[in-house]
Amino acid sequence: MSIGNSPESPEDDRNFPADDRDSIGRALQQARVAAGLTVEEVSASTRVRVPIVHAIEEDDFSRCGGDVYARGHIRTLARAVRLDPAPLIEQYDAEHGGRPAPTPAAPLFEAERIRPEPRRPNWTAAMVAAIVAVVGFVGFTMFNGNDVRGNGAVAEGPAPAPKATASAKPKPVKPAPKPAPSESAIAAVPQDKVTVKLTATDDKSWISAKAHDGKLLFDGLLLPGESKTFQDDERVDLILGNAGPIELYVNGKKVQDTFESGQVERLSYTKGDPEAG
Known part of the structure; x- marks a missing residue:
C-alpha cells in the first residue's frame, strides 16, 4: 500500500506554512520592555489610555472602537517603542480581513439632466411696485396742485431781492470786538456752592x-x-x-x-x- 497520499505526509505540510511571528500585542510588549518603558509612560507619551494599551498587548482590539482606530493605536504605540509600524499593520490586516475597499464616489449629475423648476411669479414684488407707483403719482399730483391755482396763476411769493450792480462795492464788515477777558474762568458760578x-x-x-x-x-x-x-x-x-x-x-x-x-x-x-x- 502506498503512503504517498497519507494525511501525515510531509509534502502536505508545505501547503500550510507555520507563522512563527510573534503576535502584534506580544511584539509591542517586548519592544516596550526592551526600551525600558512602563505602560503608564507609553500612555502618557501617546495619549492612548492605559486600559487600551494593556488590551492591545494582550491582542484584544475590541476596546479600540473599530479597525481604523486599532490601526492608528498600533501605529502610535509602535513608534513610541521604536518599532516599524508597517509590518504590524500588514499583520493586523491579514488577521482581520484586510483593509475595507474604498467606497466609490457618487456619480456627478450632468447639468443638462437637471431640469430647473418653473419660476413662480413674484406677487410680492409686483404689489410693492404698484404701491410705489400709486404713492409717487399722488405725491406728484399734490405737489403740482400746491404750486398751481385754479386759474393757472403762479402762487405769489416774496419779491426777489434786487441784484447788486457791478459798480456797487460791498462795504467791508468790521470784525466784532472780542469780549474783554473776565477774571472768572467759569461763567455764573453758583454763590451757594x-x-x-x-x-x-x-x-x-x-x-x-x-x-x-x-x-x-x-x-x-x-x-x-x-x-x-x-x-x-x-x-x-x-x-x-x-x-x-x-x-x-x-x-x-x-x-x-x-x-x-x-x-x-x-x-x-x-x-x-x-x-x-
Missing part, C-alpha cells in the same frame, strides 16, 4: 476729588487737554498726583499757585476766595 475746575495743560495727571462728606467725586487720570469740574455745598478736597501741568480755577477764579511737575498736592477749597488747604 464751591466750584472747582481742573485742566491738564501739557501732561497727564492723576487726580482724586471728594466732597465734604467723603463721597468720591472722581478718581482717575486726566489726560492733556481734558478738564473736570466738581461742585459741593461746603468743601471739595483734592489730591493731585502730578500737580505741575494742572490749571486750577476755584469759584470762577484762577489759582495762581505754581505747582511743580511730579509734585503731589493735597488741597481743600470752600466758598469764597480760593485758599490752599
Whole structure:
C-alpha cells in the first residue's frame, strides 16, 4: 500500500506554512520592555489610555472602537517603542480581513439632466411696485396742485431781492470786538456752592476729588487737554498726583499757585476766595 497520499505526509505540510511571528500585542510588549518603558509612560507619551494599551498587548482590539482606530493605536504605540509600524499593520490586516475597499464616489449629475423648476411669479414684488407707483403719482399730483391755482396763476411769493450792480462795492464788515477777558474762568458760578475746575495743560495727571462728606467725586487720570469740574455745598478736597501741568480755577477764579511737575498736592477749597488747604 502506498503512503504517498497519507494525511501525515510531509509534502502536505508545505501547503500550510507555520507563522512563527510573534503576535502584534506580544511584539509591542517586548519592544516596550526592551526600551525600558512602563505602560503608564507609553500612555502618557501617546495619549492612548492605559486600559487600551494593556488590551492591545494582550491582542484584544475590541476596546479600540473599530479597525481604523486599532490601526492608528498600533501605529502610535509602535513608534513610541521604536518599532516599524508597517509590518504590524500588514499583520493586523491579514488577521482581520484586510483593509475595507474604498467606497466609490457618487456619480456627478450632468447639468443638462437637471431640469430647473418653473419660476413662480413674484406677487410680492409686483404689489410693492404698484404701491410705489400709486404713492409717487399722488405725491406728484399734490405737489403740482400746491404750486398751481385754479386759474393757472403762479402762487405769489416774496419779491426777489434786487441784484447788486457791478459798480456797487460791498462795504467791508468790521470784525466784532472780542469780549474783554473776565477774571472768572467759569461763567455764573453758583454763590451757594464751591466750584472747582481742573485742566491738564501739557501732561497727564492723576487726580482724586471728594466732597465734604467723603463721597468720591472722581478718581482717575486726566489726560492733556481734558478738564473736570466738581461742585459741593461746603468743601471739595483734592489730591493731585502730578500737580505741575494742572490749571486750577476755584469759584470762577484762577489759582495762581505754581505747582511743580511730579509734585503731589493735597488741597481743600470752600466758598469764597480760593485758599490752599
